[in-house]
Amino acid sequence: MTQTADIVIVGAGAAGLAFAWAAxxxxxxxxxxxxxxxxxxxxxxxxxxxxxLALQTTFNANxxxxxxxxxxxxxxxxxxxRPAIFNAVGGSxxxxxxxxxxxRPSDFRKRTLDxxxxxxxxxxxxxxxxxxxNDEIMGxxxxxxxxxxxxxxxxxxxxxxxxxxxxxxxxxxxxxGWHWWPSDAAILSRARGTRxxxxxxxxxxxGCPRHARASADIAYLGxxxxxxxxxxxxxxxxxxxxLGHDITDVHYVDAxxxxxxxxxxxVMAGNALGNARLLTGIIDNPLFGCGLMLHPxxxxxxxFKQNQQSWRGAFASALVSQEFYESDESxxxxxxxxxxxxxxxxxxxxxxxxxxxRLPWGQRHKEDFVARFGHSLSLTVTCDDLPEGPNRIAxxxxxxxxxxxPVPRMIYRVGENSQKMLDYGIKRASEALREAGARQIAINPxxxxxxxxxxxxxxxxxxxxxxxxxxxxxxxGMNNLSVVDASTFVTAAAVNPTPTLQAIALRAGTAxxxxxxxxxAIA
Amino acid sequence: MTGxxxxxxxxxxxxxxxxxxAAGAHGLxxxxxxxxxxxxxxxxxxxxxxxxxxxxxxxxxxxRREEFLHEIEAQDAxxxxxxxxxxxxxxxxxxxIRDIIERLTGYPNRPPxxxxxxxxxxxxxxxxxxxxxxxxxxxxx
Numbered sequence: 001m002t003q004t005a006d007i008v009i010v011g012a013g014a015a016g017l018a019f020a021w022a023a024x025x026x027x028x029x030x031x032x033x034x035x036x037x038x039x040x041x042x043x044x045x046x047x048x049x050x051x052x053l054a055l056q057t058t059f060n061a062n063x064x065x066x067x068x069x070x071x072x073x074x075x076x077x078x079x080x081x082r083p084a085i086f087n088a089v090g091g092s093x094x095x096x097x098x099x100x101x102x103x104r105p106s107d108f109r110k111r112t113l114d115x116x117x118x119x120x121x122x123x124x125x126x127x128x129x130x131x132x133x134n135d136e137i138m139g140x141x142x143x144x145x146x147x148x149x150x151x152x153x154x155x156x157x158x159x160x161x162x163x164x165x166x167x168x169x170x171x172x173x174x175x176x177g178w179h180w181w182p183s184d185a186a187i188l189s190r191a192r193g194t195r196x197x198x199x200x201x202x203x204x205x206x207g208c209p210r211h212a213r214a215s216a217d218i219a220y221l222g223x224x225x226x227x228x229x230x231x232x233x234x235x236x237x238x239x240x241x242x243l244g245h246d247i248t249d250v251h252y253v254d255a256x257x258x259x260x261x262x263x264x265x266x267v268m269a270g271n272a273l274g275n276a277r278l279l280t281g282i283i284d285n286p287l288f289g290c291g292l293m294l295h296p297x298x299x300x301x302x303x304f305k306q307n308q309q310s311w312r313g314a315f316a317s318a319l320v321s322q323e324f325y326e327s328d329e330s331x332x333x334x335x336x337x338x339x340x341x342x343x344x345x346x347x348x349x350x351x352x353x354x355x356x357x358r359l360p361w362g363q364r365h366k367e368d369f370v371a372r373f374g375h376s377l378s379l380t381v382t383c384d385d386l387p388e389g390p391n392r393i394a395x396x397x398x399x400x401x402x403x404x405x406p407v408p409r410m411i412y413r414v415g416e417n418s419q420k421m422l423d424y425g426i427k428r429a430s431e432a433l434r435e436a437g438a439r440q441i442a443i444n445p446x447x448x449x450x451x452x453x454x455x456x457x458x459x460x461x462x463x464x465x466x467x468x469x470x471x472x473x474x475x476x477g478m479n480n481l482s483v484v485d486a487s488t489f490v491t492a493a494a495v496n497p498t499p500t501l502q503a504i505a506l507r508a509g510t511a512x513x514x515x516x517x518x519x520x521a522i523a
Numbered sequence: 524m525t526g527x528x529x530x531x532x533x534x535x536x537x538x539x540x541x542x543x544x545a546a547g548a549h550g551l552x553x554x555x556x557x558x559x560x561x562x563x564x565x566x567x568x569x570x571x572x573x574x575x576x577x578x579x580x581x582x583x584x585x586x587r588r589e590e591f592l593h594e595i596e597a598q599d600a601x602x603x604x605x606x607x608x609x610x611x612x613x614x615x616x617x618x619x620i621r622d623i624i625e626r627l628t629g630y631p632n633r634p635p636x637x638x639x640x641x642x643x644x645x646x647x648x649x650x651x652x653x654x655x656x657x658x659x660x661x662x663x664x
Binding site: 044046047048049050051052053056057065067104105106108109113123124143145147148149150158159160161162167170173174177179180181182189197198199200201202203209210307309311312313322323325326346347348351352358361362363365366367370373374 | 534535536537539542543558561562563585589592604607608610611612614615616618621624627628629630632633634635636637638639640641642643644645646647649650652653654656657658659660661662663664
């Protein structure tokens, strides 16, 4: 097995595999190191009646509870939101709802338009061709023509259908005069190649045995390997060796023991937590680790008298409202929010509270269960967080994992602006659900297990005063080190980051392939 | 121990005299204990709650049992939460209970896959009103 590579990518998730596919060429050796193993979705838990138990165990989003072989502990004692990441080939796209929105042009110009945060060194137009390319590779269902977003290419599949509850909601939005649109979803509504069409089963979060729901391994790994990308799974990177402004070697441990790869370029795609464990001490920019943005999220649930059979349908990809997406000073906060419909809960998840609060035990329990199960529809209030205050990723002074790597600390509190946004969004979501006919509203004011989007701790900027990396993720002050995941985001926007981080990775990988590699592997 | 766990489960998830059986009487004690074992800290939580039950708990009427459990819950909510999760896990994955759910709600007692549900086409005419409003995104540059 070769111990040199032109490009070593750390992390085989959404960004890492997209970058690998874009960067590889006949004369460029690309090796991807991934701590986790493969997840065979053909035997996903949804093939068994007790699939909901997997959400608490092997598919638990919280690595501190999941405790898989590739998981490292995260100190979340100073954060009101707990981490929700997945360590495997495919990364967190193994454990996601495949909701696939793009940022808006205004999200890249927050300083210019709203006077907060900073402008990105790239624009929507810069990323647009890579958004389109990524949509094609991932396989996106949706509908062009959304008045909430710039015109875009026809989606490769028609949108996923609405269900009785989301039809009610859409009609309510129309009566209120609010925007709504079917979600862009990385879920095929028509079969393509070896991937089947979605069959509306609901629990996308435990993997898709039909491969209708995309994940990075399903969409990118095969085509990347066909072009020569080499994946080494179960390979835990333990150290980057630095000489001056270069990373010369990547040390890792796998089933065969310690190993070392001499490298021309190193590309970090291990998310803000994983990257911090390896880059602290390598990157000396004081911005590194700071400005952590999450998407603080509230969930408002409406209960309907009639059974809506709301266990059917992709749980996170039905429709969204972006009526309150752009800044409006009259609302009392800067930035905006998205309301995203949620459904698809099974009976156990309903009893345990699902998107809201756990059903009470005791004599009221059965009555409450019958009133709620299948009768609910939820809306997320997803907020455009700001890089502010003490929010950051740091390292624990003494705690280490089993490989001796420091335990990352997630330090986060909801800022004043984001709290105002949450409060406003909860009122609007409640209004919409009541208009849709909900007879009762339940509010989860902050999703504690919602640390799924870790952004901003290695943000882009035109120079090292403005950011940790440049527009293509190359770390300022280093010759051959890049970061390409959501930690390079300058602003959070109010939507899920995956299409954007993949577009950034494709753009950066393409640039590296087309002649911007500054070094070659040291034999 | 099993008798106390059965009584605990019956208190958390009592029968309604009609469709729904009580969890303990339905024979879920062993399954619930095993599921608690699978949870981080679950076995300790289950043992702690069982130890906290007063003598004679099994012979008390439901309302009195609930009073005791509310006291135990107030003392250590996280520990009690783990026990509730184990109880709900056992109850709502039990095939006989899933039959009841199917009968009462229409949720089929089968795995979501491979059968799934019908995927109807999206009705684009639903969007006429939204389209009529025109663009709402901010132009940049």
